Amino acid sequence: MTANDPPGDIIEIGGPVRDDRPRRPWRKWLPLVLVAGVGLAVYARTGADSRADRPPATPSPSATSAAASPSGATPRPAAPAVTELGHPLLGIDAGWQLYGRGPESVVRVEFARGRVTTTPVPMLRSTGPVNFLVGPDRVVVRPLDAVPGYVVPDGGPAAEAKDEFSRSGAALPGPDPTSVWVSEEEAGRMLLVRFDGRRTGQALVLPRSMQGFAEPDGAGYPLVGATGGVYSLRPAGVRRITTGEVLAVGPRHWLARECDERLRCAAVLIEQRTGARRAVPLRLPENEVSRGLISPDGTRAAIWVTSSGALPRVHLLDLRSGGNVPVELAVDAGFLPQGMVWSPDSQWLFVADTVGQLHAVEVASARLRELGVGLPQLDQLAVRAG
Secondary structure, eight states: OOTTSOOOOOOOOOOOOOOOSOOOOOOTTGGGSOSSOOSSOOOOOOSOSTTTTSOOOOOOTTOBOOOOOOTTSOOOOOOOEEEEOSSOGGGOOSSOEEEEEOSSEEEEEETTTTEEEEEEOOOOSOSSOEEEEEOSSEEEEEESSSSOOEEEETTSOOEEOOGGGGSOSOEEEOSSTTEEEEEEGGGTEEEEEETTSOEEEEEEEOOTTOEEEEEEOSSSSEEEEETTEEEEEETTEEEEEESSEEEEEOSSEEEEEEEOTTOOEEEEEEETTTOOEEEEOOOOOGGGEEEEEEOTTSSEEEEEEOOTTSOOEEEEEETTTOOEEEEEEEOOTTOOGGGEEEOTTSSEEEEEOTTSOEEEEETTTTEEEOOSSOOOOOOEEEEEOO
């Protein structure tokens, strides 16, 4: 990163498609896409799903919006509507912000300022996966299919995505918060670019023997399954994370489950920088646990657990003691980690539920807290650091 690059922000992307309509065929190289659901996934609900008949939230009387276009004129992109609450939301006075994407809008929540900005966005022309990227001064929505995406600059209307973000393919978080890996399908590699479309000159070649789908590793590089385990791809080479499976990823840690030759399994917390490993006494049924996200401070993991005949429920795992605290919040069977996100201080977990309603979980008590403002349907969540 150069001195002229903008300050860093946290990037999160992706969400599941859960409607029953036919989908466009995806290209053979789509092992770049995460289907199992870990970390910052790239699968997304596009809004044309089972919740499409949910009525949009009614803006507050204090919100402002764009005037209608003159009759016969080319419609202009709708300007964002800003709602001023006049007080901090949830008592949060830090400068980080929450972003959410739904079928018809992108929402920006500035907690300390008590401000919510809702920007209308065009309906996507694909029911396939979508990359949701939050950069230093904009949001990029980049469908995996070869259909137009869009950019939402802070304070401005949505516009069609250009340059590297106008192409189809997957995108994963980069090693610094101002960058993102974008696919170059023809060359079988991923390029590191800035949010303004400039290339950095870095690239990662995807292994031909890659099994399944590539995933973000939580530290800004692709995670892939291959013979012998799960690996993180780096400019300096390939690094094996585990011979087992990755349960959750975070900025500094991986949570894995490993088994011996007699299939006796245990959870292991792996420190990314040093590779140090520590057993975690988790007690969760192997066939009922879906992958999740580790908090920025590395003390907890948020996962969802499916019981027979019931909707998945979010659980908070204490990675020090192995404690498991279920949250009274159900998500649907297609839920993936882009539907939840940690706050940078690890004190809050935000979750989009089965009908696209946003919930704030106070981590210390595992209780749900009301945000205090109505929001439209949200399927993908991300946080920008202050």
